[in-house]
Amino acid sequence: MEIYKLSTWLKEYGWRHLVGLTFVVFSMYPILYVVANSFADFPNLENSKLIPDSFTLKHFQSLYGDPLVPYFKWLFNTYKIASLAGFFNVLLGTFAGYAFARLKFRGRRVGLITLVLIQMFPAFLAFVAIYLLFFQISDIAPFMGLGTHFGLICVYLGGSIGFNSWLIKGFMDTIPESLDEAAKVDGASDSQIFFRIVAPLARPIIVVLFVLTFIGIYSDYILAAVFLKDTNLYTVALGINVVFTDDFSNEWGSIAAASVIAATPIAVLFLFFQKQITGGLTAGSIKG
Amino acid sequence: MKTSTILKYILLGIFNALMFYVVPLAITYESWFLLLIIGIITFLINITYITNRLKPLKWITPGFIFLISFVLFPAGYNFYVSFTNWQTGHILTKTQVIERLEDLTYSTDEQKGVEFDLYVMQDSNLDYFFLADFDQDNLLFGKAVTSDQFEDIEYATHEPSFKDSNNNITIPESLYLLSGKEQIANSSTLQDLSILIDKNTRIKLYNISVFGASSGRIFSSQQKYTYDQDSEILYDNRKNVACTLGDRGNFVCGGELVDPGWRINVGTENYHRIINDDRFRGPLSTVTEWTFQFAFLSVVLAFIVGLLLATTLNNEKVRFQKIYRSIYIIPYAIPAFISILVFRGLLNPDFGLVNDWLDPFYQLFNIEPIRWFRTEGSSKAAVLLVNTWLGFPYMFLIVTGALQSIPNELIEASKVDGATPRQSFFKITFPLLLVSISPLLIGAFAYNFNNFTLIFLLTGGGPPIVGADVSVGYTDILISFTYNLAVSGGRGVQFGLAAAVTTIIFFLVLIISAISFRYSKRLERVYGNI
Numbered sequence: 065m066e067i068y069k070l071s072t073w074l075k076e077y078g079w080r081h082l083v084g085l086t087f088v089v090f091s092m093y094p095i096l097y098v099v100a101n102s103f104a105d106f107p108n109l110e111n112s113k114l115i116p117d118s119f120t121l122k123h124f125q126s127l128y129g130d131p132l133v134p135y136f137k138w139l140f141n142t143y144k145i146a147s148l149a150g151f152f153n154v155l156l157g158t159f160a161g162y163a164f165a166r167l168k169f170r171g172r173r174v175g176l177i178t179l180v181l182i183q184m185f186p187a188f189l190a191f192v193a194i195y196l197l198f199f200q201i202s203d204i205a206p207f208m209g210l211g212t213h214f215g216l217i218c219v220y221l222g223g224s225i226g227f228n229s230w231l232i233k234g235f236m237d238t239i240p241e242s243l244d245e246a247a248k249v250d251g252a253s254d255s256q257i258f259f260r261i262v263a264p265l266a267r268p269i270i271v272v273l274f275v276l277t278f279i280g281i282y283s284d285y286i287l288a289a290v291f292l293k294d295t296n297l298y299t300v301a302l303g304i305n306v307v308f309t310d311d312f313s314n315e316w317g318s319i320a321a322a323s324v325i326a327a328t329p330i331a332v333l334f335l336f337f338q339k340q341i342t343g344g345l346t347a348g349s350i351k352g
Numbered sequence: 353m354k355t356s357t358i359l360k361y362i363l364l365g366i367f368n369a370l371m372f373y374v375v376p377l378a379i380t381y382e383s384w385f386l387l388l389i390i391g392i393i394t395f396l397i398n399i400t401y402i403t404n405r406l407k408p409l410k411w412i413t414p415g416f417i418f419l420i421s422f423v424l425f426p427a428g429y430n431f432y433v434s435f436t437n438w439q440t441g442h443i444l445t446k447t448q449v450i451e452r453l454e455d456l457t458y459s460t461d462e463q464k465g466v467e468f469d470l471y472v473m474q475d476s477n478l479d480y481f482f483l484a485d486f487d488q489d490n491l492l493f494g495k496a497v498t499s500d501q502f503e504d505i506e507y508a509t510h511e512p513s514f515k516d517s518n519n520n521i522t523i524p525e526s527l528y529l530l531s532g533k534e535q536i537a538n539s540s541t542l543q544d545l546s547i548l549i550d551k552n553t554r555i556k557l558y559n560i561s562v563f564g565a566s567s568g569r570i571f572s573s574q575q576k577y578t579y580d581q582d583s584e585i586l587y588d589n590r591k592n593v594a595c596t597l598g599d600r601g602n603f604v605c606g607g608e609l610v611d612p613g614w615r616i617n618v619g620t621e622n623y624h625r626i627i628n629d630d631r632f633r634g635p636l637s638t639v640t641e642w643t644f645q646f647a648f649l650s651v652v653l654a655f656i657v658g659l660l661l662a663t664t665l666n667n668e669k670v671r672f673q674k675i676y677r678s679i680y681i682i683p684y685a686i687p688a689f690i691s692i693l694v695f696r697g698l699l700n701p702d703f704g705l706v707n708d709w710l711d712p713f714y715q716l717f718n719i720e721p722i723r724w725f726r727t728e729g730s731s732k733a734a735v736l737l738v739n740t741w742l743g744f745p746y747m748f749l750i751v752t753g754a755l756q757s758i759p760n761e762l763i764e765a766s767k768v769d770g771a772t773p774r775q776s777f778f779k780i781t782f783p784l785l786l787v788s789i790s791p792l793l794i795g796a797f798a799y800n801f802n803n804f805t806l807i808f809l810l811t812g813g814g815p816p817i818v819g820a821d822v823s824v825g826y827t828d829i830l831i832s833f834t835y836n837l838a839v840s841g842g843r844g845v846q847f848g849l850a851a852a853v854t855t856i857i858f859f860l861v862l863i864i865s866a867i868s869f870r871y872s873k874r875l876e877r878v879y880g881n882i
Contacts, residue, residue, distance in 0.1 A: 091679060313702075327690040
């Protein structure tokens with residue numbers, strides 16, 4: 065009887081766990097490998113393995129101090145660029161979203177359709193034009209020309225503002241308008257309604273969009289590669305891939321350590337907001 | 353006055369100051385178009401925020417300025433660039449080219465004055481310096497450079513401190529004085545070097561002496577080209593010929609093109625090249641074909657894995673569902689540029705772990721190990737494998753979500769009617785699933801269509817297609833191919849051509865999105881609140 069039970073369990077559910085576990089191995093293997101390697105004591109890629117013989121912190125230490133490989137500067141640059149661009153992106157997006165959701169005006173429909181149309185094209189497609197434009201801006205306004213963080217932030221700012229204001233507008237549509245009207249009766253101005261009522265209620269979407277925009281900019285490669293030329297100004301995506309990969313095999317330990325430091329905060333952030341982000345997935349947003 | 357009003361005027365003031373800061377620079381560089389844009393933006397911003405009439409605009413303007421300047425305008429500019437010959441040798445405008453040509457000089461070999469003592473020194477960077485000793489009051493010192501560095505170099509300066517009261521040369525410790533023998537050993541380098549006194553006069557090493565001080569002489573040079581604005585003729589002063597305007601954005605001197613040229617409008621020539629030029633059309637059609645295959649297979653593979661996992665685990669009686677789910681989401685949570693790097697290590701053909709595991713198979717079937725990234729097939733397989741890893745969590749999440757929204761009664765009803773589980777899956781669940789997630793699948797297709805990061809960081813587009821006229825590889829997709837045209841050197845950059853290819857990608861994305869919209873209900877929601 066017991067054996068019969070076991071075999072039905074295997075037939076009904078056992079194979080499901082087999083498939084499930086196979087893909088657990090598939091998805092976790094590369095991650096465990098890089099984490100183990102960042103702590104493992106080995107000279108190069110050839111001698112690396114999943115379960116190391118002995119542990120060391122030397123790969124993490126090697127990221128300090130070499131002026132030719134300013135890893136922590138890259139990390140700082142990336143956080144600076146992604147948080148500034150992310151903050152202003154969502155701030156300006158919230159302003160625009162509010163106007164589209166609550167204020168009635170001529171051109172509103174055209175504006176909305178423009179947002180939807182622009183949102184279809186990834187902003188980086190025009191990278192040739194962006195490069196050439198900033199190449200010329202460099203002469204006139206060097207503080208935001210090619211190779212500067214300010215210019216790159218401007219490009220990122222424009223990049224997803226349409227998308228964000230569109231989603232914020234959609235969320236604000238679900239906030240009952242009777243709230244504003246009650247406030248209006250009490251004599252509140254547009255900006256009071258925005259700052260006191262609508263924006264606080266829209267906080268969930270604002271936070272999620274900030275996180276998504278931040279992660280998107282953090283992970284961007286092409287625009288940073290087009291824009292930044294000075295090693296000291298690199299973002300971490302650019303730095304790891306341009307500088308470390310010159311001598312891939314021998315640098316493997318440093319690559320692993322650098323990867324772990326760069327990926328952990330983002331993965332934690334993502335998993336923390338998992339529910340909200342995956343909730344938004346089915347609404348059509350795709351992580352960049 | 354309220355604090356918010358004061359804040360408003362402060363911000364407005366900062367904005368205006370920033371704009372006016374750029375005005376004189378724009379005038380210096382004769383950028384009239386930029387000046388016009390600055391004028392319009394400044395005017396609109398001030399009108400919007402000072403008057404109280406345009407309330408909605410107050411909220412929209414800041415975001416839209418960035419949207420228009422850095423998304424819409426570049427898209428339009430890209431279109432414009434695609435009609436120019438903007439490429440290596442045609443980077444500058446005509447005015448800039450004339451300025452640059454008029455700055456060029458050539459050595460006339462005409463010597464002025466007499467010989468004088470010249471000392472040759474080197475610093476720790478092994479850069480050369482000359483000290484020309486005319487007399488006590490005229491000691492000229494400067495960095496010695498070749499003629500192509502003249503533009504960046506400062507003129508030689510008078511350095512009386514290099515001589516002491518006994519008229520002996522005393523140089524700082526940071527410099528090393530070369531002996532006559534050492535000068536002879538390096539004479540081939542030294543003979544090309546000079547220090548500049550002014551734009552047209554320079555000092556060269558003239559005669560190396562082993563026993564005493566070497567000597568130098570003054571040489572003068574002359575402006576190579578002179579431009580006449582009225583007749584639009586450029587005179588080559590050295591060859592003594594007149595150069596006329598060519599029709600490709602160059603000056604032409606007796607059949608020869610003067611380099612650099614400037615960028616001009618070439619009409620649809622770039623598009624003609626894409627369509628008609630065999631050397632270009634061949635690689636481009638290979639790339640386009642692979643782009644579609646890659647995007648399609650990426651979506652299909654990730655979808656199959658996601659569907660398999662979702663249907664397998666979407667059963668109330670399967671335990672540990674939450675644990676499975678949180679593990680599958682991890683690949684999605686890691687920035688792609690990191691995961692790709694890790695896979696490059698794993699798949700490395702010489703040292704990678706993947707080939708280590710496969711070794712028993714290689715031995716058993718007596719086959720050669722896969723040379724990942726070095727052959728067309730293995731590179732394409734690697735790209736798809738990695739993209740499946742990156743993409744299946746997303747598919748798993750959306751399929752799970754869609755499955756849970758399918759009413760259970762439908763499945764139950766089909767069971768009652770005698771359908772097998774397989775029948776009810778393929779006849780009911782799967783079609784319903786496709787309806788609800790097809791817009792997302794098309795979205796994923798469009799995303800992968802331009803998945804630059806994956807291709808560029810994993811294979812760099814390689815392995816290269818041998819014999820192609822442009823730099824292109826077997827795994828290049830349209831966007832990485834365009835990047836190579838515009839950024840990578842080798843055969844020079846071709847912005848015009850790259851912009852033309854980008855314009856084509858724009859239209860392809862437009863078509864894909866149009867299809868997506870037909871499936872999507874998103875627009876209906878737009879119309880809901882318009």
